[in-house]
Amino acid sequence: MRRCAYFLCCMMIAGTAWSSQITVTGEVSGVWSTDTVSVTGDLYVLSGQTLTIQPGVEVLFTGPFDLNVQGLLTAVGTPADSIIFSRSRPSEESRWSGIRFDSADGSSLLQYCRLEWAKNSGASPDVRGGAVWINRCSPTISHCLIINNYSHNESYNGAGGGICLNEDSDAVIEYCTITLNQSDSGGGICVGAGCHGIIRYCRIESNEAYHAGGGIYVAAGAESSIYGNTIISNSSEGYGGGGINLWSATWLYGTTSDIHDNLIANNSATDAGGGIYSRYDASVMYDNTIISNSAAQGGGLYVLTFSDLPPIFFNSIVWGNNAQLGHQILLDPSMGSTATISYCTVLGGWLGPGIIDQYPDFVDTLLGDYRLNWGSPCIDLGAPELSYFDPDSTRADIGIGYFDQSAPVRILLTPHSPSVQVPSEGGDFSYTMRAVNISGLPQQVAVWCDATMPNGQSFGPVFGPVQVDVPAEVTLTRMRTQIVPAAAPAGAYSFNAYAAIGADTSKDSFTFVKRGNGIRIGVSGGWINTGEEFLPIPVVSSTSSLQAGGFVLHGASPNPFNARTVIRFNLPEASQVRLEVFDASGRTITLPVAAASNQQMEAGSHEIAFDGALLPSGVYLYRLWVGAKATTAKMVLIK
Numbered sequence: 001m002r003r004c005a006y007f008l009c010c011m012m013i014a015g016t017a018w019s020s021q022i023t024v025t026g027e028v029s030g031v032w033s034t035d036t037v038s039v040t041g042d043l044y045v046l047s048g049q050t051l052t053i054q055p056g057v058e059v060l061f062t063g064p065f066d067l068n069v070q071g072l073l074t075a076v077g078t079p080a081d082s083i084i085f086s087r088s089r090p091s092e093e094s095r096w097s098g099i100r101f102d103s104a105d106g107s108s109l110l111q112y113c114r115l116e117w118a119k120n121s122g123a124s125p126d127v128r129g130g131a132v133w134i135n136r137c138s139p140t141i142s143h144c145l146i147i148n149n150y151s152h153n154e155s156y157n158g159a160g161g162g163i164c165l166n167e168d169s170d171a172v173i174e175y176c177t178i179t180l181n182q183s184d185s186g187g188g189i190c191v192g193a194g195c196h197g198i199i200r201y202c203r204i205e206s207n208e209a210y211h212a213g214g215g216i217y218v219a220a221g222a223e224s225s226i227y228g229n230t231i232i233s234n235s236s237e238g239y240g241g242g243g244i245n246l247w248s249a250t251w252l253y254g255t256t257s258d259i260h261d262n263l264i265a266n267n268s269a270t271d272a273g274g275g276i277y278s279r280y281d282a283s284v285m286y287d288n289t290i291i292s293n294s295a296a297q298g299g300g301l302y303v304l305t306f307s308d309l310p311p312i313f314f315n316s317i318v319w320g321n322n323a324q325l326g327h328q329i330l331l332d333p334s335m336g337s338t339a340t341i342s343y344c345t346v347l348g349g350w351l352g353p354g355i356i357d358q359y360p361d362f363v364d365t366l367l368g369d370y371r372l373n374w375g376s377p378c379i380d381l382g383a384p385e386l387s388y389f390d391p392d393s394t395r396a397d398i399g400i401g402y403f404d405q406s407a408p409v410r411i412l413l414t415p416h417s418p419s420v421q422v423p424s425e426g427g428d429f430s431y432t433m434r435a436v437n438i439s440g441l442p443q444q445v446a447v448w449c450d451a452t453m454p455n456g457q458s459f460g461p462v463f464g465p466v467q468v469d470v471p472a473e474v475t476l477t478r479m480r481t482q483i484v485p486a487a488a489p490a491g492a493y494s495f496n497a498y499a500a501i502g503a504d505t506s507k508d509s510f511t512f513v514k515r516g517n518g519i520r521i522g523v524s525g526g527w528i529n530t531g532e533e534f535l536p537i538p539v540v541s542s543t544s545s546l547q548a549g550g551f552v553l554h555g556a557s558p559n560p561f562n563a564r565t566v567i568r569f570n571l572p573e574a575s576q577v578r579l580e581v582f583d584a585s586g587r588t589i590t591l592p593v594a595a596a597s598n599q600q601m602e603a604g605s606h607e608i609a610f611d612g613a614l615l616p617s618g619v620y621l622y623r624l625w626v627g628a629k630a631t632t633a634k635m636v637l638i639k
Contacts, residue, residue: 029071032057038088039096045071047103055081055112060088061096064119072105077112079143079454079513080490085131087117095119098149100133108139119150124157128190129164130181138170146176151183156211156238158183160190165222168194177419179205185245186217187234193221201228203418211238212277213245214267220249223283224257230418232368233266240302241277242267242293250282251309257283261400263370264288269295272330273302274321278311278339280304286388288316289360289370289399298330299323307336315382317345317360317399343383345398356381360399364432369414372403374436374475379403407506408439409470411447411499420495420512426486426526429512433478435499435534437470444469446500447534449482451527454491454514463529471619471634478532485526490516551575551626553633556610560636567608569624577601578625579608612637 022034025041033054039061045051049071053059055078059067067073067085077083087094098118101108115131130149132141141163151158161181165171169192178188187207191197197218204215214234218224231243239245243264248255264275274293276285278301290300299321303311318328328346331337343354361376363369372378382388382396389395390402397403404410412434420429437443447468450460462482470476482495496509554568567579577599612620617639623632 025065032059036060038062039065039067041065043067045069045073045104047071050074050105053083055083058084058086060084060086062088062094064095064097066097067099069099069101069104069108073099073101073108073110073139075110075113078490079112079492080515081112082145083113085113085115085118092119095150098129098131098133100129100135101137101139102133102135104137104139106138108137109142110139110144111142112144114145114147116145116147116149120158121150121153123153124155125166127151127153127157128159128166128192130158130161130183132163133160133166134164134169134171135166136168138172140172140174141176142172143175144177146178147180149181152210153184156184158185158210159192159217159219160186160188161207161209162188164190164192165195165197166192170196170198172198172200173202174198174200175202177203177205179203179207182208182210184211185209185219186213187215187236189216191216191218191222191224193219195222195224197222197224197226199224199226199229202230204229204231205233207234209234209236209238209241209245212236212241212247214242214269215264216244217241218244218246218248218257218281220247221253221255223248223255224259226257226262227260229262230368231262231264231267235267236269236271236277238271239277239279240269240272240274240295240297242269242274242295243276243290245273245277245279246281246283246311247277247279248281248283251280251306256281259283259285260287262288263368263400264290265292265368265370267293269293271295272297272304272332274298274323275300275318276302278303278305280306280309282309282311284312286313286315287382287396287400290316290318290321291370292320292322294322296324297332298326300328301339302326302330302332303337303339304332304335305337305339307338310338310340313339313341314343314354315388315396315398317378319345319347319360321347343381343396343398345378354381354383356398363412363434364414367414367416367432368418369412370399371401371412372397372399374403374410374438375473376403404506405438407499407504408437408441408443408501409445409499409504410436410438410506411497411508412436413495413497413508413510415495415510415512420510422484422488422512422514424486424490424514424516426484426488428481428483430479430481430531431495431510433480433497435468435470435476437472437474440472442469442471443501447498449495449497449529452494452496452509454489454493460527462527466534468534474619476534478534480529480531483526483528483530484512484514487526488514490514551629553624553631555633556622556635560638561612562637562639563611563613565610565612565635567610567622567624568605569608569626570605571601571603571626573603575601575626577606579610580623580625581610582621582623610635 161183214236274295378398448464
């Protein structure tokens with residue numbers, strides 16, 4: 001961060017532009033690049049003026065003051081050096097009042113900022129907007145952490161504990177984490193009357209609403225495009241909508257929202273709509289996964305509307321939700337409520353075209369990966385119209401995302417933490433990697449991992465390449481750990497995995513952030529990747545032999561077998577012999593008989609009996625070690 005700065009503070013300046021701390025109040029503009037800005041009164045960026053805040057600056061408020069923006073505010077940090085807006089002391093008295101964009105320049109930008117401990121509890125409209133209030137303008141808020149903010153008064157006029165779009169605003173909120181905020185309506189985000197918010201690729205988690213919309217509230221006369229978000233563990237009292245509350249009043253204002261490709265999970269409402277509450281709203285909702293939400297009524301989806309004003313709901317999973325009345329979906333009968341629901345997976349079923357009642361089969365629910373496993377009944381069973389086909393030109397899948405069928409083997413990455421942060425001194429992260437053979441034939445595939453550096457260049461590979469034989473219709477699963485050294489440059493990275501068969505390459509990625517630079521000893525050192533290895537699988541039939549490292553493996557006979565088979569091989573000289581057996585995913589199983597467990601055998605012909613009486617039917621792989629050399633083959637157990 002640069003330590004010299006140019007700034008203008010018309011009312012008061014304490015310190016100089018070259019100091020590590022300045023104190024400001026009143027009208028402000030220019031550039032802040034000092035370490036700390038201490039705010040002792042309300043701040044104003046007037047129309048026609050510009051305030052620029054550079055990476056690493058901490059803006060600390062000494063009391064309930066706000067930053068009012070009528071001109072242009074540009075606060076752009078970096079992934080490793082964010083801008084912080086916070087209180088100066090850990091006390092209620094020093095909580096500040098947020099950033100308030102009022103008819104501001106539409107180019108205003110908050111990026112890689114952290115906004116925390118703001119509080120508004122006065123009369124309306126001042127109470128609205130915990131950390132950010134947006135009125136008659138359209139700033140962009142991107143890659144920000146908005147945490148522990150508050151908007152509430154005794155009349156329950158609070159709105160948007162994290163962010164409030166107040167009136168006639170079209171703001172973009174993207175790639176943000178919005179968590180642990182509280183408000184009356186819209187614990188995380190409130191979209192007010194006359195507004196069109198774009199809310200995309202955000203993580204909206206553990207926010208609380210005292211009235212409606214734990215995660216997001218869309219008010220009467222408002223509409224939003226809400227897509228690609230993870231909306232989890234939010235809660236709502238009053239009118240409900242633990243994840244999202246849509247109260248657009250379509251019949252009066254003609255407003256609707258577009259809600260798609262969102263994971264809506266583990267939200268709760270004391271009244272109705274644990275996942276989504278749709279009230280007099282004819283929005284279109286599709287490609288969502290709504291799972292494990294709870295409410296008194298309509299655990300997954302609750303609809304209250306006129307019979308001729310139905311919301312449209314398709315290509316979505318509604319599963320594992322809980323309620324006293326209507327676990328998955330409830331259409332409130334008081335107004336003759338209806339909804340157009342089709343091509344969905346609904347636990348317990350539902351009347352409508354294309355509805356199925358089968359477990360969706362997710363990749364890893366424990367790690368929050370709700371993508372579909374190969375073989376899921378939700379693949380290729382979405383709406384059959386061409387406009388809803390997946391990008392790989394197959395029929396649409398049901399739920400978030402889609403299963404890419406463009407390559408015979410697909411690679412999947414699941415990080416073990418939703419947000420991977422590596423400290424400046426270096427550290428590690430764990431992940432699960434899956435190679436999924438979606439073809440009907442065994443495939444030999446090259447598997448490797450690399451990292452995309454903050455400057456966009458590739459580094460690595462950090463794992464592999466290894467040649468892996470993946471049996472037909474089999475998923476190989478490996479848990480691994482990547483060490484990132486202190487010398488790695490600070491910034492945002494992409495961690496990538498690949499599976500290549502000729503010209504067909506599958507790729508999957510997740511992002512991580514490396515904090516400030518540590519001791520520079522060279523970028524290339526210290527990138528160590530450890531964990532479970534992939535197992536190459538050359539296949540030997542029961543009638544052929546494989547020569548490997550001087551010994552000859554004749555294979556298992558009989559093969560297929562029922563309970564018992566014999567593995568035959570020839571040794572050219574006395575050797576140490578060991579037998580290992582794996583299931584079709586490549587994981588080691590316990591041998592029913594400890595046959596050839598590191599035994600010394602003489603030169604000549606040998607047999608090892610294998611007893612599979614305690615194993616289920618299926619394909620098994622066995623690896624025969626002779627000294628330091630090994631070969632692997634396949635046998636089939638049929639009972």
